[in-house]
Structure formats: structure tokens, C-alpha cells
């Protein structure tokens with residue numbers, strides 16, 4: 001078996017574009033769930049709105065890249081308001097149900113043939129990256145990083161994706177350590193107590209939903225920009241649950257957690273896949289073929305999520321002490 | 328004493344010389360049950376008023392209605408002369424009327440000091456945009472923290488400053504909730520069973536804190552089952568039973584009132600209420 005190749009592929013995932021995209025979405029979910037206690041099971045929809053906002057603004061409206069980015073952010077921000085205003089005054093579970101339902105509905109709307117001229121229906125949209133990649137200052141060519149090599153555009157989107165991760169993380173780091181962040185954590189613990197102290201809980205929840213949602217929409221834009229394809233099937237519930245896994249793996253109420261959680265998660269997926277493929281090729285796993293390996297690794301996602309919740313609910317970076325008293 | 332507080336005859340719903348809170352015709356029904364049915368009540372400013380009554384009398388529900396945590400079927404009330412009915416709970420708090428909860432609401436996974444800081448108002452850093460720049464809120468934060476530390480010391484929680492609130496005992500959480508309520512210098516504090524679960528050794532100092540509040544000009548309205556405490560610190564006592572105000576007056580007189588003894592404690596009808604410790608009733612609803 002080619003161990004070096006397996007390790008190279010694994011290392012590639014650590015800095016992958018998709019990893020950065022998921023990390024952004026997980027950072028958004030950390031604001032929702034980790035800091036404010038909002039149960040959002042539709043994070044895929046926020047990312048999808050970023051992706052569709054960008055690609056539709058580019059292809060249908062011919063907007064330049066920056067206007068398209070604003071369109072993506074605005075789409076998810078408006079979506080957050082639409083979901084939040086009717087539900088955030090109600091009990092926490094209402095938001096959970098509404099986000100699941102709205103994410104599904106949105107995905108069906110994007111795949112519906114009725115709007116095919118705008119959304120591309122189930123084929124999705126493609127070739128919307130010209131304005132963005134025209135910004136790329138990196139000279140044409142292949143860039144060898146040792147464990148992987150890539151074109152100038154692949155390198156560019158990686159740099160942009162991970163820069164956005166760093167910017168979002170620094171922004172959230174300061175925000176969650178401010179008095180504003182303290183109110184969010186108070187709401188997570190007991191919103192009535194916070195109300196009794198004179199804080200407008202509803203306004204804080206709306207703000208948290210919008211901020212977490214727009215950060216996720218940046219993730220969605222990064223996700224579709226690398227291949228310049230945006231398909232509705234990407235934004236299913238499995239996207240949302242991978243984000244949850246990443247968040248819980250790293251630690252929900254932390255900023256570093258979703259970042260390292262995302263890197264570990266994708267590295268682990270890639271490593272098991274390449275090792276299993278190696279074993280299949282060597283005939284050690286006679287009950288599997290190569291195509292099945294790709295599927296089976298998602299079984300692993302479920303398994304990781306279960307083991308986490310049972311053995312390390314606070315995640316990699318979560319505070320053990322916080323949890324001990326969690327009764 | 329009675330003449331200083333009430334105007335005219337001392338009877339349920341009587342007028343006060345200087346009321347801070349006036350409620351009229353407040354009713355709340357749960358299905359067929361009328362939990363609260365208060366025709367008229369006035370809370371005297373600058374005094375310590377005890378709201379007593381048997382479990383299920385509607386005291387907590389009345390608190391919830393007054394502070395905007397529940398909506399009444401009918402009723403109006405004013406705080407410092409301004410209409411307060413229908414005002415959302417957070418705005419009630421901002422007007423200077425802060426309540427605590429019978430079932431303590433410590434913010435478990437926040438430290439004790441952060442719990443306290445959250446009690447303050449006018450922190451510009453609590454606004455989303457205000458929070459971005461540290462210099463915008465740092466000096467206020469220092470003031471808030473100093474005040475929080477002072478209160479923690481007074482409530483003997485200073486040793487627990489950095490602990491999670493979840494690590495406190497039940498009694499300590501009650502103290503924390505009360506200390507937190509005082510962070511914004513409220514005009515009226517409403518304490519729902521502040522003594523329940525508090526270690527007897529601390530009860531005395533808690534009584535002193537409540538008296539201190541009064542001497543600082545804060546009005547106190549509290550629900551309590553401990554008759555000893557009620558008699559010891561309150562200036563005025565209001566008695567609720569089955570949602571209605573059945574008696575009020577200075578503590579010594581109210582506790583001799585046969586209607587009160589009857590409503591409150593059928594089994595001890597022949598004892599002076601002031602001599603009874605109703606321990607078993609403490610954790611009731």
C-alpha cells in the first residue's frame with residue numbers, strides 16, 4: 001500500500017478549499033448554537049444562499065464579484081430574518097423545526113425546473129468565477145507544496161478561503177469576549193434570567209442568527225468558487241450534519257474548535273478512505289469495492305458523531321470543567 | 328407605623344401615602360382556575376413589603392404579570408406613575424423594577440463574576456456595534472467589575488468569583504441571583520422566596536442586606552414563607568389567598584388577623600403566626 005500517497009492526500013485536506021468552506025459554516029453555527037444556544041439544523045441553507053446569491057448575481061445580473069458577494073451575504077441575512085422573526089420569540093425547538101423545513105424547501109426550490117433559467121434547476125449553475133479569478137495576482141503555472149500541487153487559481157481560492165477563516169475567527173474571538181458575547185452566553189444559559197436583567201433577548205438572538213448565517217454564506221461562496229459549479233444536491237441535510245459533527249468535534253462554544261475540528265474531520269475522512277482503498281486493492285477487504293469505500297466513510301461520520309456525544313461532549317477544545325457541572 | 332404607610336383605614340387594597348406600584352383589576356386565569364384576581368393593591372415606596380400566602384395563592388403568578396413575564400386576562404398597573412401593563416419584561420427591568428425567580432436562575436456556565444456583570448445596565452459594549460472596539464466599553468467594564476466585586480464581598484461570594492455558577496450550592500445561587508439583581512441599582516426589587524434553601528447561618532446576613540437596601544432608598548417587595556423573617560424585616564405585609572388580597576397591614580397586626588391565620592395556616596389556628604416556622608412550605612410553588 002502507498003502510505004506516502006495516503007499521507008499526502010490527508011495533508012492536502014488540512015488546507016483544502018472544502019475544509020475552509022465547512023469551517024466557515026461551522027464558525028457560523030458556533031455563534032448560533034455554541035454561544036447563543038440556538039438550534040439551527042438548516043445551516044446548509046445559509047451556505048446555499050451564499051452560493052446561489054453569488055452565482056445568480058454573476059450569471060443573471062452580470063454583477064461584478066464584490067456586488068455578487070454582497071448579494072450572497074444579503075440573501076442569507078434576509079433568510080435569517082425571515083426564519084428568526086416568527087420563531088425566536090417562541091421556545092427553542094421551534095427554530096429547530098423551522099430551519100430543517102426551510103432548508104429542505106429551499107433546496108427543492110433551487111432544483112425546481114420552473115426557475116431553471118435562473119437557478120439551473122437540478123443541474124445547478126457553473127462558470128461564474130471569471131470576475132473573481134480575474135483578481136488573481138498569482139502568475140499562471142503549477143505550484144508544488146510538496147504533498148500536493150495546484151494551479152494558480154486553486155492556490156488563490158485556498159488563500160482566500162483560509163484568509164476568510166482567519167478574519168471570521170478573529171472577529172468572533174473579540175466579539176464573543178465582549179459584553180455583547182456575554183449576553184449571548186447568558187441567553188444560552190437562561191433567557192428569562194437575562195430578560196429580567198433588562199436585555200432585549202429577541203434582538204440578540206436575531207443578531208446572532210444573522211451573523212452566524214452570513215458567515216456560513218461566505219463558506220457557501222468559497223465552496224462553489226473552487227470548481228465554479230453550484231448544484232442543489234450539495235446543500236442537503238448531510239451538509240448540515242457534517243457541520244454539526246465538525247462543531248461538536250472541535251468544541252461548540254469555542255472559536256478554535258470549529259477550525260481544528262474541520263481540519264481533523266476532513267483529514268480523518270481522507271485518511272480512512274485512502275487506507276481502505278489501499279486495503280481493497282490488496283484484496284484485504286473482499287466484501288468491498290472501491291466505489292463503496294467512498295460511501296462507507298460517511299458511516300464513519302455518524303460513528304464519530306455518536307462517539308463524541310458519548311465520550312467527549314465538550315469537543316477537542318471545550319472546557320471540561322464547564323461540562324462537569326452540566327446537570 | 329401604619330399611619331405612615333397607609334391612608335385611611337387599613338384594609339385589603341388600601342391607599343398608600345406614597346405608592347411606587349399601583350395595580351388595578353389584575354386577573355389571570357389558567358383554564359378554569361383563577362390564579363390571580365387582585366382588585367387593587369399599592370406597594371409603598373421606600374418600604375419593605377412582604378407578600379405572603381399559602382402555596383398556590385398566586386404570588387409568583389402575580390410577580391410574573393407585573394414584570395411582563397406573563398400576560399394577564401385583565402388589568403392595568405403603573406410603576407412610578409407610568410403605565411406598565413403590556414410593557415415587555417426587559418423594558419420593565421430597564422425602568423428599574425428587577426425581579427428574581429422562585430426557581431433560581433443562575434447562569435450556570437458563566438462564572439460568578441460574569442453573572443454579576445450581566446446585571447449591570449448602560450454597558451455600551453453590550454450593543455453589537457458598540458462591542459467591536461474595546462476602548463468603547465473598557466472603562467465602563469472596570470466600573471461594573473468594581474461594583475460587582477463589592478457586592479460579591481457583601482454577599483460572601485467573593486471566594487467563588489471565578490467559579491462557574493453551576494458549582495454553587497442552592498443557597499449560594501439564591502444569593503448570587505439577588506446580588507446580580509442589585510447591579511443596576513433598581514428602584515424596586517421583587518424577590519420571590521429569597522430565603523428558600525439558604526443556609527440559616529446566611530439568613531441573618533441576607534436580612535441585613537435587605538434592610539440595607541431600604542436604607543439606600545430601594546423599595547423591596549418579597550415573597551416569603553418564613554414568618555420569622557417576615558415579622559423581623561417587613562414594614563408592611565400583604566396576604567394573598569386563592570388569587571385575592573385578603574389582608575394587609577403592619578406585620579404584627581396582620582399576623583393576629585383571624586382571616587390570615589385561617590387562610591394561611593388552618594392547622595395552626597391557635598398559634599401566633601410570628602412564632603411559627605413553616606419549614607415544610609418553603610420549597611412549594
Ligand SMILES: Nc1ncnc2c1ncn2[C@@H]1O[C@H](COP(=O)(O)OP(=O)(O)O)[C@@H](O)[C@H]1O
Nearest residue numbers: 357362381382383384385386387388389611612
Ligand atoms: N403556567 C401555569 N399553568 C397552569 N396553572 C398555573 C401555572 N402557573 C401557576 N399555575 C397555578 O396557579 C396557581 C398559583 O400559582 P403560583 O402563582 O405559583 O402560587 P404561589 O407562588 O403563591 O405559590 C396555582 O394553583 C398553580 O397551580
Ligand SMILES: [Mg+2]
Nearest residue numbers: 386387429612
Ligand atoms: Mg411561588
